Amino acid sequence: GTNKPKVVVTRDLGPDVMPLLTKRDDIEVVLWADDSVCDRQWLLENVKGATGMVVVFSELVDAELLDAAGPSLKVVSTMSVGYEHIHVPELVKRNIRIGYTPDVLTDAVADISVMLALMAGRNARETMGIVREGLWPRSIWAPFAFCGPQLSTSGNSASRTVGFLGFGRISQATLKRLIPFGVTDCIYSSNPNSPSASKKERDEAILKQYSPQLKSLRGVDTDTVARESDVLFVLTPGGPSTRHLVNEEFLRKMKEHSVIVNAGRGTVVESDALAKALREKWIWGAGIDVVEGEPNVGKDHPLVKEPRCNILPHIGSASFETRLAMATLAVDNCLAAIGGQNMPAELDVRID
């Protein structure tokens, strides 16, 4: 042991980011260097006496872990924008600061949200499957074979209503991408606890920014989002307040040609209900980056079996640029807190 502050890191952050920690001679770095998920027992033992922790979403940061660390712990920094794995009140109680990685992943996740909307509408999984299985040579071209609803509205179709569950940074960045596609009407349902006066101001600013293309932007209830959305993006945080917001009742209200995208949290959409909606054709298709219970999503999972479910293994933020920015920010947050400075991205626990 040394007297230097100890930082426990639960994933190797790679050759560009690890040196920000390991090259410093005023801190001691303890790294779970294995490729696998950090072992809980290892973590409980090694966190003892630590000043900081850099974690990813697979580490549960609860009272047990904080007690194992002891009173030296000043900061927990997660390489994610989501923080359901962190029991925030337990950290607040112990005066431990929390770092996270908003903003730097917004563009990557908005990109993939648009990609999933296009994939779901235009039957990417089903049609790529035909090619992969060698069935293309035997297929007979027909004027309306493999058609799906179009996302863009350039001249030849009625305008689309795009809906959002959650209207934070990623939803707004997704909307921005859809303006050139011709989207004119946008509805959303968001956290009822955030002040409506500031929402109103924000919405007016967005309308003005995208004028004259964007004609309307309205906060509505979840029922209206279900009934009116042609393309629905689920981009809310996880946790108990949003769990199964999209269930059978919700999905039954959606339009036959509607598409649902989930790039937020798997827990928001009830998997069995979505599989049923696709099977029974209450909706057209789905584009899914997150699934409840991931990564335990095998071949027999009800969503994996649905040909109209375009499903990705939680790669929304997985671009070289974004993961590098996230890892760097996670380390910067940790080091700033250890030095007693302002963290570049500290979770505001008053609003949690």
Ligand code: 8YV
């Ligand atoms: C990550 C995410 O893949 O940031 C989040 O909340 O879900 C994704 O960007 C993952 O959580 C990284 O820890």
